[in-house]
Amino acid sequence: MERAIVHIDMHDYYIACERLANSSLQGVPLIIGGGPNRGMVAACSKEASRFGVRVSMPTSYALKLCPNATVLKGDYGSYSNKSKELTDIIREQAPVVEKSSIHSFYLDITGMDRFFGCYDWTKQLSVHISKNSGLDPSWALSVNKTVSKIGSVDSTPRMPQFLEQDKIQNFLNPLPIQRLPQIGDSTFQLLSRIGIRQIGKISAMPPMVLRKMLGTRGNTIWEHANGIDRDPVKPYSEKKAVFMEHDFEMDCIDLHTIKAQLMAMVEQLAFKLRQDELVTAKVIVKVKYNNLDTEIKQSRIGYTSLDHILKKEVDLLFSKLYHRRMRLIKVGVRFSDIVSGSHQINLFEDTGEILSLYNALDTIRNKYGSHAIGTSYAFQNYRTK
Numbered sequence: 001m002e003r004a005i006v007h008i009d010m011h012d013y014y015i016a017c018e019r020l021a022n023s024s025l026q027g028v029p030l031i032i033g034g035g036p037n038r039g040m041v042a043a044c045s046k047e048a049s050r051f052g053v054r055v056s057m058p059t060s061y062a063l064k065l066c067p068n069a070t071v072l073k074g075d076y077g078s079y080s081n082k083s084k085e086l087t088d089i090i091r092e093q094a095p096v097v098e099k100s101s102i103h104s105f106y107l108d109i110t111g112m113d114r115f116f117g118c119y120d121w122t123k124q125l126s127v128h129i130s131k132n133s134g135l136d137p138s139w140a141l142s143v144n145k146t147v148s149k150i151g152s153v154d155s156t157p158r159m160p161q162f163l164e165q166d167k168i169q170n171f172l173n174p175l176p177i178q179r180l181p182q183i184g185d186s187t188f189q190l191l192s193r194i195g196i197r198q199i200g201k202i203s204a205m206p207p208m209v210l211r212k213m214l215g216t217r218g219n220t221i222w223e224h225a226n227g228i229d230r231d232p233v234k235p236y237s238e239k240k241a242v243f244m245e246h247d248f249e250m251d252c253i254d255l256h257t258i259k260a261q262l263m264a265m266v267e268q269l270a271f272k273l274r275q276d277e278l279v280t281a282k283v284i285v286k287v288k289y290n291n292l293d294t295e296i297k298q299s300r301i302g303y304t305s306l307d308h309i310l311k312k313e314v315d316l317l318f319s320k321l322y323h324r325r326m327r328l329i330k331v332g333v334r335f336s337d338i339v340s341g342s343h344q345i346n347l348f349e350d351t352g353e354i355l356s357l358y359n360a361l362d363t364i365r366n367k368y369g370s371h372a373i374g375t376s377y378a379f380q381n382y383r384t385k
Helices: 013-021 059-065 076-093 118-133 145-153 165-172 185-192 199-204 207-214 216-225 255-275 307-321 343-348 352-368 376-383
Strands: 005-009 030-033 041-044 070-072 096-101 104-108 138-142 241-252 278-289 294-304 328-340
Touching: 005 118, 005 145, 013 030, 013 041, 013 076, 030 059, 041 059, 076 096, 076 104, 076 118, 076 278, 076 294, 076 328, 104 145, 118 138, 138 145, 145 165, 165 199, 185 207, 199 216, 207 216, 241 255, 241 278, 255 278, 255 307, 255 328, 278 307, 294 307
Parallel strands: 030 070
Antiparallel strands: 005 104, 005 138, 030 041, 096 104, 241 328, 278 294, 278 328
């Protein structure tokens, strides 16, 4: 049976959430990000983009381009709550739902045509989402996830894309190759140098040639360029928390050793969050004394997945918690209140240089293992084992 896969996306999600909360922001140039002397543009309205404002641009420079823009810090808590509301609305209606980001979803509605017609059913769902959330979804319907996602980029709430099997290749061929998953800057530069800039050029290549150029990834890119994607829609389940605990081999009272272990765990957990494109807003630190007493302290912070923010909070909680000056047999760190969210949210507060550093560190960890690199304070814990 031919599959029916929908990709739903709330375009300009952060902007839409702010305007839903404050109607006076409608139609004005709007920038969400850090203040004028700090941070980057996390999102901008179409009115601001007409002046050249772009995501990841320093906020200070964006204001030079568009001095009349309204700048908001951004409230990730409210964005997360709205995302949960959207998720609940969609899951109540659709048989299989995969949440791919804070504002986008895949739906497998294969077989719905027997009862309603997949296109008509999705139109009704779109109206239902708008009525119950106040946000207007854009969507595309096709036979697989890749084509539907590509199609949703140019769709609008009033003009969705319906890409039947016999229309897919003609739709894909003229599009720029950057629309395909797995084509980042380096792959784009490599293919551009040999004149391959449209998806149709990749589609026409012998797959063996692409495989020699890009390895096994070349096979996947070639299939996507030909409208082939067998990846199933994976039912969504909310991750509740991530945590790590460490049992000391000998009862420990040395503050440097204890804090080094805590910082090492923070680095591991934060890396895991970034790998899974998650952010946390609740930090919990646990200590267990050698008399078996256990104490816990917790706090709420702005949503993040960055080491330096989480380390500062863990260190503060530990300082408040550890006042008995007794030996410890165990320490633990737990991050909860976890929601979907990429590094983009960190643009609200952090500079491009800091985010570039994290990208570089994570690239090394992905290649050589999660313990391959870390701060000297935390890393000494692994060197001494």
